[in-house]
Amino acid sequence: MATMSQSINFFTSSSSSSRSGTFAVSKPSYSKPYVFKMNPRILEKFVKRSMSVSCSDPDSPLPVLVSDNGTSGGAGVESVNVWSPIAESSTIEVDAVTEAEMKENGFRSTRRTKLVCTIGPATCGFEQLEALAVGGMNVARINMCHGTREWHRSVIERVRRLNEEKGFAVAIMMDTEGSEIHMGDLGGAPSAKAEDGEVWTFTVRALESSLPERTIHVNYDGFAEDVKVGDELLVDGGMVRFEVIEKIGPDVKCRCTDPGLLLPRANLTSWRDGSLVRERNAMLPTISSKDWLDIDFGIAEGVDFIAISFVKSAEVINHLKSYIKARSRDSDVAVIAKIESIDSLKNLEEIIQASDGVMVARGDLGAQIPLEQVPSAQQKIVQMCRQLNTPVIVASQLLESMIEYPTPTRAEVADVSEAVRQRADALMLSGESAMGQYPEKALAVLRSVSLRIERWWREEKRPEGMELPDIASSFADSISEEICNSAAKMANNLMVDALFVYTKTGHMASLLSRSRPDCPIFAFTTMASVRRHLNLQWGLIPFRLNFSDDMESNLNRTFSLLKARGMIKSGDLVIAVSDMLQSIQVMNVP
Numbered sequence: 001m002a003t004m005s006q007s008i009n010f011f012t013s014s015s016s017s018s019r020s021g022t023f024a025v026s027k028p029s030y031s032k033p034y035v036f037k038m039n040p041r042i043l044e045k046f047v048k049r050s051m052s053v054s055c056s057d058p059d060s061p062l063p064v065l066v067s068d069n070g071t072s073g074g075a076g077v078e079s080v081n082v083w084s085p086i087a088e089s090s091t092i093e094v095d096a097v098t099e100a101e102m103k104e105n106g107f108r109s110t111r112r113t114k115l116v117c118t119i120g121p122a123t124c125g126f127e128q129l130e131a132l133a134v135g136g137m138n139v140a141r142i143n144m145c146h147g148t149r150e151w152h153r154s155v156i157e158r159v160r161r162l163n164e165e166k167g168f169a170v171a172i173m174m175d176t177e178g179s180e181i182h183m184g185d186l187g188g189a190p191s192a193k194a195e196d197g198e199v200w201t202f203t204v205r206a207l208e209s210s211l212p213e214r215t216i217h218v219n220y221d222g223f224a225e226d227v228k229v230g231d232e233l234l235v236d237g238g239m240v241r242f243e244v245i246e247k248i249g250p251d252v253k254c255r256c257t258d259p260g261l262l263l264p265r266a267n268l269t270s271w272r273d274g275s276l277v278r279e280r281n282a283m284l285p286t287i288s289s290k291d292w293l294d295i296d297f298g299i300a301e302g303v304d305f306i307a308i309s310f311v312k313s314a315e316v317i318n319h320l321k322s323y324i325k326a327r328s329r330d331s332d333v334a335v336i337a338k339i340e341s342i343d344s345l346k347n348l349e350e351i352i353q354a355s356d357g358v359m360v361a362r363g364d365l366g367a368q369i370p371l372e373q374v375p376s377a378q379q380k381i382v383q384m385c386r387q388l389n390t391p392v393i394v395a396s397q398l399l400e401s402m403i404e405y406p407t408p409t410r411a412e413v414a415d416v417s418e419a420v421r422q423r424a425d426a427l428m429l430s431g432e433s434a435m436g437q438y439p440e441k442a443l444a445v446l447r448s449v450s451l452r453i454e455r456w457w458r459e460e461k462r463p464e465g466m467e468l469p470d471i472a473s474s475f476a477d478s479i480s481e482e483i484c485n486s487a488a489k490m491a492n493n494l495m496v497d498a499l500f501v502y503t504k505t506g507h508m509a510s511l512l513s514r515s516r517p518d519c520p521i522f523a524f525t526t527m528a529s530v531r532r533h534l535n536l537q538w539g540l541i542p543f544r545l546n547f548s549d550d551m552e553s554n555l556n557r558t559f560s561l562l563k564a565r566g567m568i569k570s571g572d573l574v575i576a577v578s579d580m581l582q583s584i585q586v587m588n589v590p
């Protein structure tokens with residue numbers, strides 16, 4: 001196919017130099033030279049240096065300038081074709097699994113929905129983490145509700161090592177405990193079975209040694225005072241239910257009405273006369289003193305995301321963001337708001353606007369609102385997040401039965417499909433990956449269901465059916481937004497193979513992702529941390545690459561790097577946009 005390149009310029013970049021002249025560098029044995037652009041002074045140094053550089057292949061010395069083909073005329077030299085596969089291929093970083101998938105299946109069929117795995121005893125070893133990364137984990141979540149800081153630090157270190165040694169870009173999300181009321185740790189037992197009609201004691205007494213049979217410690221001192229005989233006590237959002245039958249000092253006797261498995265530190269909510277008892281939670285701060293210490297720990301460890309439990313309003317998110325900035329000017333820890341309370345639903349829009357990401361935390365949400373309202377709440381949250389361009393994760397009980405069984409139920413597959421169909425950015429595993437028996441299988445189910453539903457969506461050519469409102473707060477942002485909306489539309493109409501975006505902050509990449517185009521989005525960014533953040537967003541394939549303000553040279557360089565790694569081929573049709581130059585370019589890969 002003939003090489004084609006067209007561009008629509010919104011602005012002419014003032015930084016692009018007009019001094020041009022092209023030296024064609026040929027190496028007789030290589031018919032296709034690599035191209036990159038450089039300014040004359042650097043070129044001069046490069047040429048001088050390159051003459052003395054040796055290459056691992058003695059028959060293939062580094063570039064030799066042979067002629068000025070003068071295509072653009074002019075005195076200066078700005079663009080030179082060189083052959084240097086070693087230097088080239090070592091300057092782009094992409095996820096090893098994505099690269100393999102792209103080579104095998106072509107990039108049209110890459111997975112768009114991102115996957116978050118909660119790490120627990122079942123998955124904290126290096127090999128287990130590697131298996132999850134190979135299986136498609138984009139983000140590793142650690143829940144500060146469980147385990148010690150030492151334990152969490154070791155997981156963070158292993159994920160880092162995995163990224164460094166094996167070429168992954170797994171981001172780390174630290175989830176705070178929040179001021180929730182929860183059970184103790186069951187005296188070290190992995191779980192306990194509560195049978196129908198059994199009487200259990202929930203106590204606030206500090207139990208030093210082993211727990212008496214059917215006794216559970218509660219972390220909130222006011223628990224015995226607050227509950228009333230006749231209240232319904234829900235464990236883990238209703239996985240097990242009890243009725244309060246008697247109060248004796250610090251002990252609360254409860255009869256099991258819905259039997260089930262009690263997990264260590266499961267949360268507790270109580271209901272009275274059909275309504276959630278909320279007074280208690282209203283008195284507790286959103287971020288507890290333990291959470292602040294955990295947040296300090298997360299900042300010090302350089303986690304990518306901090307998720308805040310039981311967010312009630314935007315205020316706490318803004319406060320935390322200022323705190324993070326004050327603690328460390330360079331910190332780019334992103335803040336995720338967990339939507340899991342009635343208050344968070346009331347203040348949804350302001351919370352989404354203030355946050356860098358949102359989690360539909362269906363476990364606790366289902367304990368605070370009637371279960372039958374959870375699906376519509378999920379749909380509303382996902383939709384609003386997309387409109388406001390905030391990445392959204394659908395979490396909890398997606399494949400709950402896989403904690404114990406190797407295959408999911410049909411209903412679970414339907415639930416996962418629905419979240420993918422809603423085009424959420426990410427799906428999250430909780431107990432399935434933290435303490436289940438089949439973490440890798442559960443991840444494989446999320447992966448295969450996502451791929452299938454995404455393909456079905458494209459094949460059916462489903463109309464988007466969602467208006468994306470203008471969200472820009474400045475004229476410059478409006479231009480970026482228009483460019484990304486138009487580029488995504490053009491990509492669908494022209495059925496291009498990929499969108500390329502060169503972005504320093506990640507903003508343009510997320511704007512493209514918001515449009516949920518049919519083709520994948522290759523997001524090139526200079527910062528490793530931005531690359532990890534982009535790993536949470538729908539359809540983005542993040543690469544780390546050093547690039548300049550010169551789009552033509554960036555494109556040529558990217559093409560040669562990706563071609564050298566077998567990730568794209570000549571003739572692929574690409575649309576490129578960038579933070580630096582406000583233009584949309586349509587071209588075939590040369």
Ligand SMILES: Nc1ncnc2c1ncn2[C@@H]1O[C@H](COP(=O)(O)OP(=O)(O)O)[C@@H](O)[C@H]1O
Nearest residue numbers: 118119120121143146147263264430431434435
């Ligand atoms: N770091 C950990 N150490 C021990 N167990 C964990 C850890 N993280 C998660 N788990 C287990 O996995 C289950 C599900 O994890 P998660 O959804 O994060 O917690 P929860 O449901 O308690 O909020 C937990 O109830 C707990 O049994």
Ligand SMILES: C=C(OP(=O)(O)O)C(=O)O
Nearest residue numbers: 361362363364365395396
């Ligand atoms: C993800 C959730 O939060 P946690 O695991 O902290 O209970 C949830 O409640 O769904």
